[in-house]
Amino acid sequence: MGIIEIDYSKCRMSYACVRICPVKAIGVNAEDDFPRIAEDRCIGCGSCILVCNQSAVSHRSDIDKVKMLLGGEQTIVAMLAPEIAAEFGDVTDYRKFVTMIKKLGFHDVCEVSFGVDLVAARYADLFTHFRGKYYISSNCPSVVAFVEKFHPKLVPNLAPFVNPMTAMAKVIRQRYGAQISLVYIGPSVNAMLEAARARDDERTDAVLTFAELRRLFEEYNITESTLEYSGFDPPFGYKGALYPIPQGYLQAGNITEDLLTNRIITTEGRENLIELLRVLDEQMEEVNHHFNVFYREGCAPAEGMTRDISRIVRRAWVVDYTAKRMSQMDWGQWKKDMEEFSGLDLSRTFNADDRRLPAPPESRIREVLKVLGKKEEDDGSSCGNCGYASCRDFAVAVAQGLAKTEMCLTFSLKNRQEYIKTLRQTNEKLAKTQEALKESEKKARLEQQHASEAMETTAAMLQKLPSGVVIVDDKLRIMQSNRRFIEILGREAGEISEVIQGLKGADLKTLIPYPFYNLFSYVLEKDDDVVNRDVHYEERILNVSVFTIRRNKVVGAVVRDMFMPEVRKEEVIRRVSEAINENLELVQKIAFLLGEGASRTEKTLNSIIEFHQNEKKGRTE
Ligand code: SF4
Ligand code: SF4
Incomplete structure (x- = not known):
């Protein structure tokens, strides 16, 4: 089970955690935008917790386990890391601080600084008596995990000792009994890594951070002002209290950093x-x-400490605290204790646990570099914003599925610029289209206006026509008809038209008989106009012409009542003209045969036409 967790409901995908992780245990693969932790690669350094300003990254907590232990029957001993001096500067007297912890239910409170003294003494021997091999200190669990997982070649160079917490666990178990439960209280979650690998008398049962200790004080309403002094339980630490300062650790072991004689480098x-x-x-x-x-x-x-106190202030607190403790030291007792535990087995072995990922094929790395717009060889354009040492390292991580190209700032900026450019072009096009749309909308409105004006004119003209006009759709429903048509249909149709203007929507079949409306059906179906067909309707003869307006969809008809006097005269003229035309050839033949007689017949007929035309003209005037 891993010790680091991400709350995805809080994560804003800034990838700050991905960038800071020294071993790239947090990755973002192509399918998923959220950062994911590879537990087997994590070295518990806590950097991701510190860097996440959304508080989305947290560590596993033993606080419930500690509460359970405190509520039980077993003796619980607290082991306090030397960093207490760098954290609890607000507690005026460490003796009160010890009482506060005991108030929580701990039976004894011991200082890990004694463990530091013990381990530092072993380092003094290792570092000052050169045996042909150089060592890397193994006190920091994150450093040990870093070496084991990512620099396995260096595992044999890790100093072969347990760290101060484990050393102190052994000391306390030896002095207080094997059955006690031990809770380590310190600044970092990497102590959990150390606790997880300890066995038997090295065991630490739970780890609390200083932040969690403060939460417990608050929860149990424990404040310094209401409590009396007490003190740490033995064995007491000495210069081990300087452990929070890297050189202080060497001082605890009386190891000098003499450049010429000791060949020791402190790295932090x-x-x-x-x-x-x-x-x-x-x-x-x-x-x-x-x-x-x-x-x-x-x-x-x-990650387990308060954040807003400067390192310089903390350092001063550590020095002040150590000086105060030393001024009250019982030297004789400390020496006796050191003597008592000098034979304690503090040895430790380490195992290579190689978590390096196989190198991706060179072709894939080149492919990623190309996508990023980078040269194959590092050209000095690496900005380091992705969290990788070089563009090539980043391309390797992308190829290994640990990173996404979007994490490259220059790539993202370039993409964004291109996106903005495309967006701008699209916007411009959109603006032009909108303008054109407005223009055509304007035109359409104008055309619509003209059309409706034309419609009104046509409708008005239709009403003025002396003949009946009706337009029907393919269902024989009336789309338009004029007043004359309604008059021709008779009284009943006139009454309907008072309710439905122009009989719009009325079914023609209900208004006229079959032989009449069948002409409409015929034209609709056959698309063959019917011209001048006489139809009997209610004692009258109607002259009907039906014609296609829209093929098989809309037809119109002109209806004339042959009993109307003016229609009758017109019709007589039309039909006589037709008779003249039809018989002209015949007349000519007869004239040829009959001479003058045929000519007279034509004259007579023409005089009838003239008479009727003059009569009509006179009526109109
Ligand atoms: S730093 Fe926090 S917010 Fe940013 S990606 Fe990591 S978990 Fe999410
Ligand atoms: S604790 Fe350290 S190693 Fe683990 S994921 Fe966070 S930054 Fe990476």
Whole structure:
């Protein structure tokens, strides 16, 4: 089970955690935008917790387990990390601080600084009596995990000792009995890694961070002002209290950093550690130094501490606290205790647990570099914003599925610029289209206006026509008809038209008889106009012409009542003209045969036409 978790409901996908992780245990693969932790690669450094400003990253908590232990029957001993001095500057007297912890239910409270004293003494021997091999200190669990998982070649160079927490667990179990439960209270969650690998008398049963200890004080309403003094339980620490300061650890073991004689280098901080392990991996033989190594910079706040206190202030608190403790030390007792535990087995072995990913094929790396717009060889354009040392390292991570190209700032900016450019072009096109749309809308409105004006004119003209006009659809429903048509149909149709203007929508079949409406059906179906067909309707003869307006969809008809006097005269003229035309040839033949007689017949007929035309003209005037 991993010790780091991400709450995806809080995550804003800034990838700050991905960038900071020194071993790239947090990755983002192509299918998923959220960062994912590879537990087997995590070294518990807590950097991701510190860097996430959304508080989306957290660590596993033993707080419930501690509460359960405190509520039980067993003796519970607290082991306090030396960093208490760097964290609880607000507690005016450490003796009150011890009482506060005991008030929670701990039976005894011991200082891990005694464990530091013990382990530092072993380092003094290791570092000052050169046995042909140089060592890397193994006190920091994150450093140990870093070496085991990502620099397995250096595993034999890890100093073969347990760390101060485990050393103290052994001391307390030896003095207080094997059955007690031990709770370590410290600044970092990486103590959980150490606790997880400890067995038997090395065991630590639970780990609490300082932040969690503060939460317990609050929950149980424990404040310094209401309590009396008490003190730490023995054995007491000495210079081990300087452990939060990297050089302080050497001082605890009376190890001098003499450049010429001791060949010891102290390295602190994430970047320096990464650099150191990389160099040692490649050039251990050339470097030839022991290393006193810490993942964090001395007194820098860890993920289990309050964040807003400067390192300088914390350092001063550590020095003040140590000086005060030393001024009250019982030297004789400390020496006796050191003597008592000098034979304690503090040895430890380490195992390579190689978690490096196989190198992707060169072709794939080149492909990614090309997508990023980078040259195959590093051209100095690497900005480091992705969290990788070079563009090539980043391309390798992308190829390994640990990172996404979008994490590259220059790539994202380029993409964004291109996106903005495309967006701008699209916007411009859109604006032009909108303009054109407005224009055609305007035109359409104008055309519609003209059309409706034309419709009105046509409708008005239709009403003025002396003949009946009707237009029907393919269902024989009236779309338009004029007043004359309604008059022709008779009284009943006139009454209907008072309710339905122009009989619009009325079924023609209900208004006229079959022989009449059948002409409409015929034209609709056959698309063959019917011209001048006489139809009997209610004692009258109607002259009907039906014609196609829209093929098989709309037909119109002109209906004339042959009993109307003016129609009758017109019709007589029309039909006589037709008779003249039809018989002209015949007349000519007869004229040829009958001479004058035929000519007279034509004259007579023409005079009848003239008479009727003059009569009509006179009526109109
Ligand atoms: S730093 Fe926090 S917010 Fe950003 S990606 Fe990581 S978990 Fe999400
Ligand atoms: S704790 Fe450290 S190693 Fe683990 S995921 Fe976070 S940053 Fe990476």
